[in-house]
Amino acid sequence: DEYRRQAEDTHAPAYLRLRRAIRTSVERGALGPGHALPSERELARQLELSRVTVRKALAGLVEDGVLTQRHGAGTFVAERIVKPLSKLTSFTGDLRARGLNPRSVFMEREIGEVTPEEAMALNLSPGALVVRLYRLRYGSDEPLAVERSAIPQDIVNDPEMIEDSLYEVLEKLGCRPVRALQRLRAVNFNAEQARLLDVPEGSAGLALERRTFIANGRLVEYTRSWYRGDAYDFVAELQGEP
Numbered sequence: 001d002e003y004r005r006q007a008e009d010t011h012a013p014a015y016l017r018l019r020r021a022i023r024t025s026v027e028r029g030a031l032g033p034g035h036a037l038p039s040e041r042e043l044a045r046q047l048e049l050s051r052v053t054v055r056k057a058l059a060g061l062v063e064d065g066v067l068t069q070r071h072g073a074g075t076f077v078a079e080r081i082v083k084p085l086s087k088l089t090s091f092t093g094d095l096r097a098r099g100l101n102p103r104s105v106f107m108e109r110e111i112g113e114v115t116p117e118e119a120m121a122l123n124l125s126p127g128a129l130v131v132r133l134y135r136l137r138y139g140s141d142e143p144l145a146v147e148r149s150a151i152p153q154d155i156v157n158d159p160e161m162i163e164d165s166l167y168e169v170l171e172k173l174g175c176r177p178v179r180a181l182q183r184l185r186a187v188n189f190n191a192e193q194a195r196l197l198d199v200p201e202g203s204a205g206l207a208l209e210r211r212t213f214i215a216n217g218r219l220v221e222y223t224r225s226w227y228r229g230d231a232y233d234f235v236a237e238l239q240g241e242p
């Protein structure tokens with residue numbers, strides 16, 4: 001139905017309309033995690049589209065992490081959160097795209113002097129001020145990640161501006177993240193992380209370190225995140241050497 005609605009009021013190519021329609025249904029929760037989609041052939045028949053169009057739409061949604069395809073079994077709404085490694089997305093954006101409700105609990109939200117580590121990561125001089133966030137991040141009431149961020153204080157003056165999404169605030173301030181360097185490492189959660197994430201101490205997680213740039217080349221964030229290993233898949237498209 002979503003597809004028919006969208007088909008009427010846009011002139012985008014059919015595969016893009018279908019891709020949007022399915023994404024909207026997932027975002028609205030009409031198609032929940034694990035939901036099995038009709039086969040490619042069946043979808044094409046129901047919507048009176050070519051199979052190529054359907055295939056293209058589904059492939060795009062798999063790439064976005066909204067759907068997963070299992071050989072022989074079909075196409076499903078992703079249950080684990082699939083995070084494309086090559087896209088500069090935010091926690092809030094990733095979750096909304098999957099129909100999950102992002103929420104954060106702040107353990108810290110303050111202004112402080114840079115630590116030597118933050119100064120190095122953000123290219124700041126000793127004594128510079130940063131806004132420091134320490135957040136426990138939830139998706140639809142399930143704790144998914146713990147995150148520590150430092151943002152130069154001349155970019156975000158008041159820490160209270162950040163209530164939900166850091167990236168949305170940066171965007172509003174005209175400092176949209178355009179590029180980031182990220183490192184991904186396997187970890188075992190320590191006692192504090194395990195308590196916050198409601199998993200046994202020592203369970204597996206992924207530690208991410210991200211340094212993010214805006215268009216003028218300035219660094220705007222240094223964030224260390226600890227994602228639950230049992231909730232996330234990190235995926236990337238790889239290209240062979242020419």
Ligand code: GLP
Nearest residue numbers: 090091092165166167210223225
């Ligand atoms: C991801 C990244 C962080 C980034 C965050 C922003 O979790 N790993 O580096 O700070 O997204 O998310 P939001 O805009 O929801 O605060």
